[in-house]
Amino acid sequence: MRTGEDRLDREVRRGYVSDLLSDVLANCEEGDLWITLQVHPNVVAVASIKGIAAIVLINGREPQEETMEKARQENLPILVSSLSAFDLAGRLYALLGQAGDRR
């Protein structure tokens, strides 16, 4: 847990895995959990615009300081996982099951 500790009450039903922010802008949906390795400050703007529930950085990657500052301003949760994107998404999908399917 890096930022947004008091915003962990949002229900997360689905997730999205992508490191291309243009792709996230095009395809991520409101309320998604976003799994990425990108730590640049732009992730906060993208997550806020899209109404993303939280960002999870994988492989233990730490957000840049400016990213943390912006996330605090936006009250956006950023979490860090030591898992790879594949392992993290797999575990979350197992938890969410078919509810996590888009269609």
Added chain:
Amino acid sequence: MSLREFRADLHIHTCLSPCADAAMRPTAIIEEARRRKLDMVGIADHNSAENVPAMQAAGRAMGVPVLGGMEICSSEEVHVLAFFDDDDALFAMQEIVYDNLIGRNDEAYFGEQRLIDEHDAVIGATDKLLIGATLLGVNDIVGSIRGLGGLAIASHVDREAYGLISQLGFVPQGLLLNALEVSWRCSPADAEAYRGYGLELIRSSDAHYLSDVGRVWTTFRIEAPRIGELAMAFEGREDRRVSI
């Protein structure tokens, strides 16, 4: 001195870039630039400037000014063009890049990385993984370039692969870029879409083969082919202009 127009192709790779053709050597590149009626060229190999001195020597001998630069890959996999007037600054920037570039090249997979002299002779090779991404964030890279007095231009922003907008969604606020580059595939009309960021545009060939050199260009109205003049053109100061 008075203002005149310079036709510039500022994004040309040499045979140092593993993905570039072996024929991309100084006299051959300059000869092609002359044939294409370019008034200046920019040399930007991936994460290295080691062939710049040979290119500049050939350019001086053959009458085409060469801007020394690099195409640096950030940790976000964004490509940034960096150009400097003075070689000390250029190689100071190269040192920053090398200190943050990990891995070794495998010629079988990525291609050869040839060091050349001004007469096109191969004089060595580097085994650094030039095709790789540095550990440096794009903000840090642009900050270092500008701190050393260079020009920072985001490469081929219309492309999905390694483009600033593709990787990071939009041009980050506060990033001290001098300009944005569009690729040769992007028409000047389509390039208008990228003007919303308040930055001037250049259009370049991203030449990896001799036949690519000068296939598109940018026209500068400046006094001389120098960094300070280009910077003024990007800001539209004192009648300097840039157009694609």
